Amino acid sequence: MSLLAVSALTASYGVSQALFGVDLELDEGEVLAVMGRNGMGKTTTVKAICRMIRSQGRLQFDGHDLHALPSFRVARLGIGLVPEGRRCFGNLTVAENLIATARPGPWDMRRVAYLFPRLDERRNQRAASLSGGEQQMLAIGRALMTNPRLLILDEATEGLAPIIRQEIRAAIARLKSETAMAILVIDKSLTDLRRVADRAVILERGKTVWSGRMSALTRQISQRFVGV
Ligand code: ATP
Numbered sequence: 142m143s144l145l146a147v148s149a150l151t152a153s154y155g156v157s158q159a160l161f162g163v164d165l166e167l168d169e170g171e172v173l174a175v176m177g178r179n180g181m182g183k184t185t186t187v188k189a190i191c192r193m194i195r196s197q198g199r200l201q202f203d204g205h206d207l208h209a210l211p212s213f214r215v216a217r218l219g220i221g222l223v224p225e226g227r228r229c230f231g232n233l234t235v236a237e238n239l240i241a242t243a244r245p246g247p248w249d250m251r252r253v254a255y256l257f258p259r260l261d262e263r264r265n266q267r268a269a270s271l272s273g274g275e276q277q278m279l280a281i282g283r284a285l286m287t288n289p290r291l292l293i294l295d296e297a298t299e300g301l302a303p304i305i306r307q308e309i310r311a312a313i314a315r316l317k318s319e320t321a322m323a324i325l326v327i328d329k330s331l332t333d334l335r336r337v338a339d340r341a342v343i344l345e346r347g348k349t350v351w352s353g354r355m356s357a358l359t360r361q362i363s364q365r366f367v368g369v
Contacts, residue, residue: 142204143166143167143168143201144167144168144169144202144203144290144291144323145165145166145167145190145201145202145291145323145325146166146199146200146201146202147163147164147165147166147186147190147198147199147200147201148163148164148198148199149162149163149164149197149198149199150162150163150164150186150189150196150197150198150199150200151163151196151197151198151347152185152188152189152194152195152196152197153195154185154194158347159182159185159347160182160185160186160189160196160347160348161346161347161348162198162347162348162349163182163186163189163198163342163344163347163348163349164342164349164352165186165342165349165352167291167323167325168323169290169321169323170317170320170321170322170323171323171324171339171340172313172317172323172324172325172326172337172338172339172340173323173324173325173326173338173339173340173341173342174326174327174328174334174337174338174340174341174342174355175187175325175326175327175341175342175344176327176331176334176341176342176343176344176363176366176367177343177344177345177366177367178345178366178367178368181344181345181346181347182344182346182347182348183295183327183344184225184295184327185347186344187222187224187293187295187325187327190202190207190215190220190293190325191212191215191216191220191222191293192207192208192210192211192212192215193212196208202215202218202219202220202291203218203219203290205218216287217244219287219288219289219290219291220289220290220291220293221284221285221287221288221289221291221292221293222284222293222295223277223280223281223283223284223292223293223294223295223297224280224295225295225296225299225327227273227276227277227279227280228280229268229276229279229280229283230268231267231268231269232267232268232269233267233268234264234265234266234267234268235260235263235264235265235266235268235271235279236250236264236265238268238279238282238283239253239260239279239282239283239286240286241283242283242284242286242287243286243287244286244287244288245288246288247288248285248286248287248288249286250264250286252285253282253285253286256282256285256312256315256316257278257281257282257308257312259275259278259308260275260278260279260282263275272305273300273301273305274301274302274305274308274309277297277298277301277305277309278308278309278312280297281294281297281309281312289322290322290323291322291323291324291325292316292322292323292324292325293324293325293326294313294324294325294326294327294328295327296327296328296329297309297313297326297328298310298328298330298333299328299329306330306333310333310336310337313326313337314336314337317337324337326338331363331367331369334355335355335358338355339354339355340352340353340354340355341353341354341355341358343362343366343367345366350366351366
C-alpha cells in the first residue's frame with residue numbers, strides 16, 4: 142500500500158475548476174516530482190492534499206481518508222508542507238519559528254541545525270532579517286520540526302541564488318539518503334529534479350498526463366508537457 146494515494150482528484154476555486162483528475166502515488170522513502178507548465182495544477186494538488194481547498198476523489202495517506210480530516214489533523218498525521226512563498230513568522234527569531242512547529246520525533250533543533258548550519262548561526266535573529274534563501278531553509282526546518290513522514294516542497298528553490306539552491310538541493314539529497322521520509326517536490330528545474338526524484342508525474346490542465354520513473358522521462362516527453 143502506498144503512503145500517499147491520490148486518484149481521480151478534482152478541485153475548484155469557486156466556479157472555476159482547476160483539477161480534473163490527478164492521479165499520483167508515493168511510497169515511504171521515495172521522492173516524487175510533480176511537474177507541469179505554469180497553472181497546470183501543481184500547487185492546487187498540494188493544497189488539496191493538505192486540505193487547504195475542498196476536493197473530490199481518492200485522497201489517502203497511510204490508509205486514512207484525508208477528505209474526512211481538517212488541515213491541522215492532516216499535519217498531525219505526518220504531512221509537512223513547505224508552501225510556495227515560504228511563510229515564516231517575521232517577528233519571531235529563527236529558534237522561536239522552529240519551536241513553534243515542533244512535534245515529538247527524531248527531528249529537533251539540533252538536527253535541523255546540522256542540516257542547515259546557517260540557521261544555527263542565526264538562531265537568535267528575527268526571521269524577517271534573514272535572506273530569501275535563509276528564510277527558505279527556515280521554512281524547510283519548520284516543516285521538518287513537525288516530524289513528517291511526507292515532506293512537500295512547493296518551489297523550494299524558486300528565485301534563489303545558485304549557491305543557495307545548491308545548499309537546499311544538497312539538504313534534500315541528504316534527507317533522501319539518510320531518512321525514510323517520502324518527499325513530494327515541485328520545482329521548475331528539470332535538471333534538479335532529475336538528480337533527486339525517483340519518479341515523476343506530469344500535470345496538464347489539472348490532469349495527470351504522464352507518470353513513470355524519472356529515468357523513463359525522455360526529452361520528447363518533457364518538451365511536450367513541461368516545455369524543457
Ligand atoms: P505555477 O507553476 O504557476 O505555480 P501550478 O501548476 O502550481 O502553477 P496552480 O497554482 O495549481 O498551478 O493553478 C491551477 C489553476 O488554478 C490555474 O488555472 C490557476 O489560474 C487557478 N488558480 C490557482 N489559484 C487560484 C485561486 N486562488 N483562485 C482562482 N483560481 C486559481
